[in-house]
């Protein structure tokens with residue numbers, strides 16, 4: 001059988017053609033430049049407005065003042081950042097492990113899902129600020145209680161997305177597996193898990209941000225001081241002491257951490273999906 | 286290579302015997318009613334019928350996907366339920382390519398062997414052979430999205446053949462392709478069939494396709510889905526583009542067309 005005439009032309013279409021790739025690098029440049037420009041204009045306007053209207057720093061500090069504070073208070077802030085990040089990432093890791101494992105368990109044994117899923121929903125819809133005080137009372141170790149709070153907020157998107165993904169494998173592909181007598185384990189490994197990956201990663205993107213929010217909110221509720229305190233406590237502390245620039249500095253760090261987590265999860269998703277999933281494919285048409 | 290001439294099939298035992306096979310869905314639809322059919326080893330059989338007449342349902346039952354609500358499907362000894370997992374000795378090609386988008390062509394074709402417990406290396410070696418058989422050497426590492434519709438269908442056929450089954454069931458595999466690609470795939474499919482020597486059951490609603498490919502055409506009618514007539518296509522293989530323009534082909538197409546019309550009116 002020899003046809004590869006058409007086949008050959010198709011391959012050469014696969015390689016990036018020079019004009020297409022330069023269009024793409026233009027795109028990428030714009031993607032970075034546009035938000036950067038907006039940021040510069042916003043910060044410049046802020047700086048100018050505060051200076052012109054002579055707003056005192058304990059009401060609203062200028063961006064330059066916030067940066068100064070970030071530098072001068074860096075040792076304290078960095079230690080707090082490290083703690084907040086440690087709680088966030090432990091909670092996210094626990095969310096991935098527990099959410100992923102529960103999703104697999106739920107889809108393998110329908111009765112487990114029927115029995116447990118409602119409780120997962122209850123955990124999800126109850127506001128974390130309402131449960132946090134209880135958890136902080138029950139659990140002696142502060143960091144552990146913060147971790148549990150952050151985990152409660154973070155695990156549901158991973159659980160529900162992964163369940164959806166595990167159930168979304170193509171009907172005909174399932175028939176094919178049945179036809180070849182695939183075991184339950186083979187169907188999970190070769191069909192359902194790969195099919196669930198894009199959904200899981202979408203859940204991970206949401207959960208990354210939620211874990212950070214959960215860690216910060218729980219610390220606000222706990223309000224514990226001491227040497228080992230996270231960024232939320234630094235904000236509370238700065239507020240009591242009217243060190244408003246420091247408050248903004250801590251806030252900035254939280255936002256930057258959130259952005260970094262989002263970028264990291266997006267990059268992971270892209271790395272894992274770019275060869276096959278529609279969401280990550282650059283269309284060359 | 287086998288001599289492919291239709292009438293000499295009679296003294297051989299059938300590979301599969303369908304007797305009175307029926308399927309009534311829980312919705313009350315009588316998708317298939319009392320089908321009697323013998324599939325002879327090595328033959329190329331087409332099932333021709335209008336949309337909704339139960340072709341897919343029948344094919345899926347032969348594959349063991351969904352059990353008949355009446356009648357019996359018997360396999361010749363040593364084919365049905367013979368292999369390790371109790372699966373049947375067959376390959377199935379769906380109307381859509383039905384490939385795993387996350388796996389490249391080689392892994393897609395190797396899948397049935399992996400599922401049957403072969404070692405990865407052996408499965409991939411066999412998959413490489415089958416890709417070459419369908420004319421896709423050099424595309425082992427391509428992902429489905431990087432292949433054209435026709436190429437995806439070739440991968441799907443290679444996957445159907447990778448376990449070296451005695452029976453290949455195809456459910457309108459080329460229905461979604463353009464005519465040029467379809468002609469080429471028809472031609473290549475016949476070559477593979479003659480080289481390998483499996484039994485082929487090909488579902489289609491194209492009269493021309495069924496006449497070009499098969500030795501025997503079974504015409505089905507709807508409501509309830511049943512066989513209304515059988516047409517022997519005695520033309521010799523290899524069949525090529527010359528056959529497509531021959532008067533024998535034209536008159537066979539007319540016969541098949543008439544029977545299809547009768548089936549749709551009945």
Ligand SMILES: Nc1ncnc2c1ncn2[C@@H]1O[C@H](COP(=O)(O)OP(=O)(O)OP(=O)(O)O)[C@@H](O)[C@H]1O
Pocket residue numbers: 310311312314315316334335336337338339340341342343490510
């Ligand atoms: N799972 C099902 N449940 C209920 N009815 C069904 C089911 N599958 C098919 N049917 C019905 O059975 C009949 C035959 O369907 P089938 O898919 O076998 O037709 P077909 O000949 O393959 O048609 P087409 O050429 O359009 O693919 C149709 O009337 C269809 O509505």
Ligand SMILES: [Mg+2]
Pocket residue numbers: 340341342456
């Ligand atoms: Mg059909």
